[in-house]
Amino acid sequence: MSNLIGEIAFLFQRLDWLSLVDLALVSAIFFFVLSLVRGTQAAALLRGMILLVIVIALLTSLLPLPAFSWLLRNTLTPLLVAIPVIFAPEIRRGLERLGRAGSTIISAQGPSPIERTIAAISTAAQRLADQRCGALIVLEREDQLDEYVETGVRLDAALSPELLLQIFYVNTPLHDGAVIVRGERVAAAACVLPLSTGGTLSRGPDRQMGLRHRAGLGISEVSDAVAIVVSEESGTISVTHNGRMIRRLDINRLRNILSAFYHPPAPRWFPALVARVFSGLERLRRRAAGD
Template sequence: MSDILWLITRMRPSDAVDILLVACIFFALLLLIRGTQAIQLLRGVIIFVALAILLSSVLRLTAFSWLLKNAIPALLVSIPVIFQPELRRALERLGRAGNLIDRPMREAAANRTITQVARAARMLSEAHQGALIILERTTGLQAYADSGVPIHAQVSSELLLTIFYPNTALHDGAVIIREDQIIAAAAVLPLSSGRLADRYLGTRHRAALGISEQSDAIAVVISEETGSISVAHNGRMVRHLDESRLRSILQRLYRPYTSQFDLGSWLHDHRREEADQAGVKELRG
């Protein structure tokens, strides 16, 4: 305890800033890899290194200690390779701050798109017609749009229903929307390989997660089997939505200057609201 107090008294303001910066960096890295396969890998590495250090110090294993000492620098060098997807996502988020200034979304266009997509999702759900609708935000999706059929038409629920009508030429693949314009249909998207993309998810849901992991786009999915409506964003997915809940998510996600909103925060707020409503019902009962 006395050693800690001695260190605190000798600490300069620059030392406190140094420690704070390192803590912020580690906290940001943990936020980036939370909910991904990387967190499992990081947990395993930390446990292995801690056990190895403890074992070598207690049993005084000279050769093992030498091996561990020389292996740690190599492990540090391999970190950028192991966590490449997460580092790429972090750099993309930094770049999106400038995109908000370069290309702000029009409020009227956002409102029109939200209304038409929510209405189309409800009608597709009632008809059990599968669909995958991607709403572009600040990360450009032109490369994925080029893999499909160019449309360049104003978004409407009727057009979306026509595109996703079963056995038509464009119903497979994704529709990509930029502001209030459908720019492509039948687009091919990357499939997610994360832990959320389990064997119970179909191709549309895996593609929705995949594009949300590689961009800040919003993916709306309608299941052909169950008619369930889902939304994916930032590698997260919320399922079993109705039109009003879908509209609520889109109103917070697909808006000008809302790059900091996260689907996880919406889900947390929504669960808190549901808990409050359940508590009120219990009190009234």
């Protein structure tokens, strides 16, 4: 124990500003890697690899195993080559994020990607509502929705009002199901979502709502996604988030709500503030319905 304390004290004595920069860079790399795989199937694989490395390190340090150590030394290089192959989707997603961030910094003119996404979705929702075409659009945020993307037809297409209108027009092959939007692209269409289990639609006038509204609430109960629902019967636009629903929205209110929710992660006070705004809008809606 005294030797361990002495080694720690020795390390702190040699600590300078360059060492702090070194530690900060390593920490940033680890944080970046973990943020890429969080919420994906690769997260479990990464945890398994870390656990395996810890077990191997303990075995080789505590026990004299020359053959095992030789095997590890000769397989280390192939393992390092295999890691980029295993985590190729996550690496590609991270590089795309860096590219989008760089282009945003370089180009200060024109609307941001988020503003373009909100404008496209709001315009499409209003047109669909005017034509009484049912629609369910899910905006992926921090929680990955890959398991629901797999239930539909992958598109990976650029988001536009025309594409959303074409998908949700009646009798088109992909109109039955949800569209999942990831960033500025339509990840998939005709996706199957979980239905709400919270009982929100079992009370009052909301109990007459159909499967689209129940699916919109359901995905908001199991993730941080925001769902836009257009009613085929009434032509009303609704938004669901965190197991709650705001109904009878016009295009301006829809844009304001999406601007509040559909943004990159912010400090901890921001979600609390947005939740308060959402609760206030819900209270106003109920008061207006009571009047």
